[in-house]
Amino acid sequence: xxxxxxxxxxxxxxxxxxxxxxxxxxxxxxxxxxLDVSSxxxxxxxxxxxxxxxxxxxxxxxxHAGDGAGTARLVKGPLTIAARDRGRWEFEFEAGPLGIDExxxxxxxxxxxxxxxxxxxxxxxxxxxxxxAPARVLESGDPLxxxxxxxxNQLLSVRIQGRALKAREGLRFVYGAxxxxxxxxxxxxxxxxxxxxxxxxxxxxxxxxxxxxxxxxLAGPPASLRLAGPGxxxxxxxVRFTAVVLDGAGSSGxxxxxxxxxxxxxxxxxxxxxxxxxxxxxxxxxxxxxLTPDAPEGVLxxxxxxxxxxxxxAPPMIAMSNPLLISRDTPRILWADLHGHSNISDxxxxxxxxxxxxREVAALDxxxxxxxxxxxxxxxxxxxxxxxxxxxxxxDTDAPGVFTSLLAFEWTNWIxxxxxxxxxEDDGPMISSIATETDDPAELWERLRTENALTFAHHSAGxxxxxxxxxxxxxxxxxxxxxxxxxxxxxxxDAPLRIRGAWxxxxxxxxxxxxxxxxxxxxxxxxxxxxxxxxxASGTGGLAALFSEENTREGVKASLKARACYxxxxxxxxxxxxxxxxxxxxxxxxxxxxxxxxVDVRLFGTAPLTRLEVxxxxxxxxxxxxxxxxxxxxxxxxxxxxxxxATLGLDNLKAGEYVYLRAVEQGPGVAWSSPWFLR
Numbered sequence: 010x011x012x013x014x015x016x017x018x019x020x021x022x023x024x025x026x027x028x029x030x031x032x033x034x035x036x037x038x039x040x041x042x043x044l045d046v047s048s049x050x051x052x053x054x055x056x057x058x059x060x061x062x063x064x065x066x067x068x069x070x071x072x073h074a075g076d077g078a079g080t081a082r083l084v085k086g087p088l089t090i091a092a093r094d095r096g097r098w099e100f101e102f103e104a105g106p107l108g109i110d111e112x113x114x115x116x117x118x119x120x121x122x123x124x125x126x127x128x129x130x131x132x133x134x135x136x137x138x139x140x141x142a143p144a145r146v147l148e149s150g151d152p153l154x155x156x157x158x159x160x161x162n163q164l165l166s167v168r169i170q171g172r173a174l175k176a177r178e179g180l181r182f183v184y185g186a187x188x189x190x191x192x193x194x195x196x197x198x199x200x201x202x203x204x205x206x207x208x209x210x211x212x213x214x215x216x217x218x219x220x221x222x223x224x225x226x227l228a229g230p231p232a233s234l235r236l237a238g239p240g241x242x243x244x245x246x247x248v249r250f251t252a253v254v255l256d257g258a259g260s261s262g263x264x265x266x267x268x269x270x271x272x273x274x275x276x277x278x279x280x281x282x283x284x285x286x287x288x289x290x291x292x293x294x295x296x297x298x299x300l301t302p303d304a305p306e307g308v309l310x311x312x313x314x315x316x317x318x319x320x321x322x323a324p325p326m327i328a329m330s331n332p333l334l335i336s337r338d339t340p341r342i343l344w345a346d347l348h349g350h351s352n353i354s355d356x357x358x359x360x361x362x363x364x365x366x367x368r369e370v371a372a373l374d375x376x377x378x379x380x381x382x383x384x385x386x387x388x389x390x391x392x393x394x395x396x397x398x399x400x401x402x403x404x405d406t407d408a409p410g411v412f413t414s415l416l417a418f419e420w421t422n423w424i425x426x427x428x429x430x431x432x433x434e435d436d437g438p439m440i441s442s443i444a445t446e447t448d449d450p451a452e453l454w455e456r457l458r459t460e461n462a463l464t465f466a467h468h469s470a471g472x473x474x475x476x477x478x479x480x481x482x483x484x485x486x487x488x489x490x491x492x493x494x495x496x497x498x499x500x501x502x503d504a505p506l507r508i509r510g511a512w513x514x515x516x517x518x519x520x521x522x523x524x525x526x527x528x529x530x531x532x533x534x535x536x537x538x539x540x541x542x543x544x545x546a547s548g549t550g551g552l553a554a555l556f557s558e559e560n561t562r563e564g565v566k567a568s569l570k571a572r573a574c575y576x577x578x579x580x581x582x583x584x585x586x587x588x589x590x591x592x593x594x595x596x597x598x599x600x601x602x603x604x605x606x607x608v609d610v611r612l613f614g615t616a617p618l619t620r621l622e623v624x625x626x627x628x629x630x631x632x633x634x635x636x637x638x639x640x641x642x643x644x645x646x647x648x649x650x651x652x653x654x655a656t657l658g659l660d661n662l663k664a665g666e667y668v669y670l671r672a673v674e675q676g677p678g679v680a681w682s683s684p685w686f687l688r
Contacts, residue, residue, distance in 0.1 A: 036219055043310075055475035055512055064383060064443055067214075075113075075209025076218025083203070083224070091269060092197055092229040092260060093124065094189035095136070100182040101144055102205060109174040112211035117182055118164040118204040118386075122357045125197035128165035128184055130157045140165050144179035148172070150565035155180070156623060168211070170216025176214060196537045197228040197260035198358035202387055203447045212549050215434065217386060228263045231659060234315045234326035237372040239552060240342035240583050241334045241459070248333065252284065252581075254292030254315055259537065259545035261370045265292035265317065270325075271300075274313040276305050277335070281624035293583040294372065300335065308583075308613050308647055309333040331581035332613035332647075339585055339611070340556040340573075343565070346376035346540040347415070348467060348491060348532035354385035354396050354419075358538035360402035368412045368458065371541025374560050375553075377415035377427040378403070378540075382441050384421045389598070390441035404435045409561045410598040417668055424478030425450055426466060428487075433461045433562040448678065450480040457486055463569055467491035467534065469498035469517060472510030478520050482527060489569050490527045492517055492681055493533035493578040495547040497647035503629065503676050506578060515601055521667050521684065523629045526574030528594045528670070528683035531579070544579030552577045554584070554680075556592065572683045578609055580678035585615040586670055588659075594683035607651040612638075614646030614674040619646065622671040623657045630658030662687050 032601040050309050052058055077609030081103060086098030102115060117139070119125040125136055126137030143153045154170040167180065174180075175548045186189030200223040208215035228508070231254045238250040269284040287294075292315070302584065310332055314325040331606050351363045358366075360378055367376035378399060382390045389396050399416070406414040416432040422442035427448070429651060430440065447456050451465065464487045469476035473496070482490070492500040497508035501518040520527065533543030533550025543550030554571040568574055572594030575584055586593050587609040589602045612621065618640050623631040638648040654660050659668060669684040 023248050038218065041217045041477060044080065047101055047616060051608040053479060055426065055477060055515060057216040057474050058424040063663070065424070066184060066328040068212045068443060072214055072216060073210040073212065074547060075107035075109060075205055075207065076104055076214060077218060078107060078209065079207055079218055080220055081205040081222055083222040085344060087224065089225045089227055090196055090228045092193060092258060094193050095185070097183065097527070100184070100201065100203065101179055102182065103179040104174045104176055108176045108178070109169050110210045111169055111171065111173050111208065112182040113169050113174070114208040114211055114215065115167045115180060116164060116215060117184070118353070119184070120194060120201050121163045122194070122196070124354065125163055125193065126185070126191040126193060127161070129164055131185040133188070134185055134189060136189040136621065137185065137191050139165055140186045142181045144181040145177065147175050147178050154169065168294045185363060193225045193588045196357045197256070197262055197537055198352065200352060200359055200363055227256065231258040231265045233325070233327040235314065236266060236311055236313050236328040237328050237581070238311070238333050239334065239345060240331070240581060241339050242300060243337055244300050244335065245302040247299045249295055249297050250330065251310065251370070252294050252313060252315070254286065257353050259295060259539045259542055261366060261646070262291045265313060265687065266319070267317040269294060270314045270316060274309055275309060276629060277309055284577050297626070304335060304675045306336050307635035308645065309335060320347060331615055332583050334583050334611070334613060335502040338552045341558055342583065343555040343557050344561055345553040345555050345565070346373055346533050347377040347417070347431060347530065348379050348494060349535040349540045349543070350380050351378060351538070353387070353399065354380035354389065356380070356536040356538065360399050363413055363538060363540060364402055364406040366538060367540040368406065371539070373541040374553065374593050375413040375415065375565055376540050377417040377429070377431050379417045379419040381419045381421045383443050387417060390439055396439045400436060400630055411560065413560055413562055413564070413565050415562065420453055422448065423474055424477065425480065426474050428453070428464045428466050430457065430462055430469045433566045437462060454483040454486050463487065463489070463491055463566065465491050465530070467532070468494060468496040468499060468508060470511055471508035472496065472516045475512050475515050478485050478515065481525055484526065488528055488572055489530050489574065490517055491532050492529045492576050493531035493549065493551040493679070494536060495543050495550055495565060497549060498578065498679070500681060501558070505533065505673060505679050524649035528574055528684055529681045530574055530686070531576035550579035552579060556564060567670050575683055576681045578679045580615040580674070580676070582615055582672065582678055582680040583611070583680060584670070584672055584680045585611040586682050588685045591685065593669070593685060595685060596688050597685045599662055599687050602654070606654050608654065608657060609633040609651050610648065610670070612648045612672050615678055616646060616674040616676050618646045618648060618672065618674050620673050623659065624669050
């Protein structure tokens with residue numbers, strides 16, 4: 010097993026998250042949904058066997074005692090740098106007690122997430138030019154020769170030739186040695202690693218140094234304003250809004266000082282007209298609106314402009330908030346992102362900063378960090394210290410009634426597809442997807458029987474690893490599935506922004522057609538440190554809208570178990586729909602649908618609405634276009650109506666059928682109701 014080849018595979022796949030290359034559609038049969046148990050002894054057609062085999066071979070590979078030994082330190086260069094700025098960094102590597110054999114290798118890899126220059130030795134004029142030279146040579150005689158090779162995915166290898174590298178001898182790396190220097194990452198993050206690794210005997214198996222040096226990448230210049238609030242409120246509530254100035258990649262912490270000018274609907278007085286955006290807060294501010302007990306019902310949207318205090322003629326940054334539905338009888342919506350990654354595995358930033366962004370910047374109500382069990386530079390299933398760090402970050406940020414943080418990880422199985430496991434307590438086991446006792450979904454669910462947990466399949470219809478639906482989702486542990494993320498949409502073949510590498514017949518709608526009961530959520534699968542706003546950099550993302558009166562772990566779990574939720578691909582679209590008086594996601598008795606039954610829809614967009622689609626048992630049976638919804642260029646993107654079933658193609662519903670709604674706005678933002686299931 011060639012460890013450096015494995016690393017290349019890992020980061021080639023991960024660095025493609027959120028991109029939309031042209032990929033072939035894979036034709037497959039719906040017969041892979043609900044196969045009998047005997048068929049599971051063979052790989053499903055969706056399996057990524059080569060990656061799985063590499064992971065297994067690496068796990069069992071014999072390692073030299075000197076692999077991963079030595080130290081590396083940054084001796085010269087900036088400890089902080091703004092995103093996309095250029096710099097030069099000088100490192101000193103010192104061999105460990107066993108040295109490095111002739112033919113052995115030392116590796117430098119800068120973070121592949123997402124924009125560091127490739128360390129290369131061919132062109133001095135290009136960014137990332139790197140020099141490597143002996144340092145602290147202790148032995149005279151045969152000269153030390155170094156052979157360098159740029160392996161791609163920000164990885165440079167150095168092979169020791171001429172003789173062995175003795176203990177305490179070293180190498181001097183200068184990354185950005187040429188006039189073009191090296192370009193820093195696109196995203197702000199603390200603890201951005203310069204990874205060093207050693208293959209002491211040159212057998213292709215290497216290990217990462219435990220003390221690889223880090224620097225901090227700061228946000229770039231101010232580029233946009235975001236304004237966010239809750240999805241629903243009731244008269245008498247106090248509502249918290251968040252305004253933040255972000256850089257061009259969606260990172261917070263910009264260098265900005267000025268003020269926020271607000272334009273609010275005068276039906277709801279009490280908002281400040283101006284809010285200070287201080288230098289100390291880096292363009293982040295929170296402010297509140299207290300609704301009176303007799304406040305009118307309706308939809309509130311705030312307009313705002315961020316005006317810089319610095320001299321110059323920079324135009325103000327403009328933003329509009331998401332719609333806030335003020336209603337006495339609407340269930341409360343919690344905005345949640347239940348899927349994302351930090352630099353613990355293959356993402357950006359620290360676990361602590363992930364939850365800070367979720368709560369303070371993206372203004373989420375609920376967040377889970379789902380770093381991979383066995384994927385990335387360091388593996389959680391082999392590093393209890395890293396799992397403990399995540400647990401500590403979750404425990405420290407959970408604030409019942411205000412913000413819910415959830416302990417979670419991604420079960421990254423390349424044969425049966427990826428699922429994230431979410432716990433509803435401060436503790437829970439790390440379960441490996443490559444351990445023989447937990448390497449298929451049935452074994453995962455059996456291991457979780459005694460845990461306070463749920464699982465969620467994601468990017469199930471396509472790249473990077475489709476789900477093997479021959480294991481029907483466990484009805485107790487997996488009531489929900491993720492239909493949208495940075496990878497695209499897994500809801501159906503005809504959905505907007507269809508997932509990359511789509512497998513026809515493997516979409517969530519195909520699973521519903523096979524008789525499986527699942528509610529819908531979206532979540533980001535962000536790798537850029539921006540939970541709740543993954544769509545800013547990736548073009549599409551995901552959010553879960555949870556109907557829950559309590560912003561607590563118990564309330565969140567109850568909402569998910571009851572399928573009282575819906576999905577969006579990032580925008581905070583408000584969608585509250587009832588069929589025959591029952592909220593989306595519910596089981597519905599056909600006997601309860603009288604002649605006067607209706608679909609009650611309240612839809613409030615973040616951009617002009619283009620259509621509302623009704624899906625019945627695998628088919629789009631009705632499309633209401635913008636004109637049918639009364640949309641005009643000068644009207645807000647709002648639609649509220651009670652629609653008789655017959656006008657929507659929903660007459661004569663029978664037991665075993667399902668119905669859901671798909672709302673599309675310009676952009677396109679999309680929202681999916683969880684299905685109603687007819688019993």
